Amino acid sequence: MCVRLSALVSGHGEVEAVPVLVHRIAKAVLPGTMVTLDPVLRVPEAHLLKEGELERQVERAARKMRGGRGIFILIDCDRDGGCSATEGPALVHRARRARADMEISVVLAKKEYEAWFIAAAQSLRGKCGLPQDLVGAPDPENVRGAKEWLSRHMPRNRRYAETADQAALTSVFDMQVARCADSFDKCYREIARLLTVLGGR
Numbered sequence: 001m002c003v004r005l006s007a008l009v010s011g012h013g014e015v016e017a018v019p020v021l022v023h024r025i026a027k028a029v030l031p032g033t034m035v036t037l038d039p040v041l042r043v044p045e046a047h048l049l050k051e052g053e054l055e056r057q058v059e060r061a062a063r064k065m066r067g068g069r070g071i072f073i074l075i076d077c078d079r080d081g082g083c084s085a086t087e088g089p090a091l092v093h094r095a096r097r098a099r100a101d102m103e104i105s106v107v108l109a110k111k112e113y114e115a116w117f118i119a120a121a122q123s124l125r126g127k128c129g130l131p132q133d134l135v136g137a138p139d140p141e142n143v144r145g146a147k148e149w150l151s152r153h154m155p156r157n158r159r160y161a162e163t164a165d166q167a168a169l170t171s172v173f174d175m176q177v178a179r180c181a182d183s184f185d186k187c188y189r190e191i192a193r194l195l196t197v198l199g200g201r
Contacts, residue, residue, distance in 0.1 A: 004068030006061040010045040013166030055098035070103040077108040084108035105190040110183040114146035119181040123174035129154045
């Protein structure tokens with residue numbers, strides 16, 4: 001079975017990390033399925049939230065896709081006043097209205113993708129310079145500056161680098177443990193739903 005979809009992401013590191021994440025979830029929920037993400041487009045969060053811009057980018061992703069019928073959209077929700085629970089449904093409605101012929105999932109990471117790493121911190125011990133005794137924060141999704149949190153736990157001469165480390169940590173973090181973070185649980189379920197629906201066509 002082959003599933004083809006595209007993705008819209010708001011962060012630089014997510015261009016490489018999201019395909020890794022989708023493939024890992026596909027392996028768990030649809031073993032043996034070949035998944036292709038093409039294209040993965042980066043659009044800054046501020047642009048995606050503008051009226052009409054999300055719709056334009058959904059159309060752009062749909063046009064660039066080669067035969068696929070699904071779009072996965074991941075946006076960091078780390079700005080002041082941002083609320084993933086209240087904003088998500090409106091964004092889903094806008095995206096699906098733009099391309100009603102597509103299966104579309106929208107996930108807002110609270111507050112950053114990297115919060116999901118903090119949620120599963122113990123599974124990242126010894127990875128990318130993180131210490132062997134790494135312990136996560138009690139409420140990872142309310143850590144303001146998750147990238148900085150990771151940097152603080154790296155050696156003095158090493159900082160977390162989104163474009164170098166995000167995909168690498170995505171390939172090894174414990175996804176089931178990370179599902180204690182509500183927005184990652186939502187992300188996992190939405191990707192699984194998207195893959196299952198597209199795989200059944």
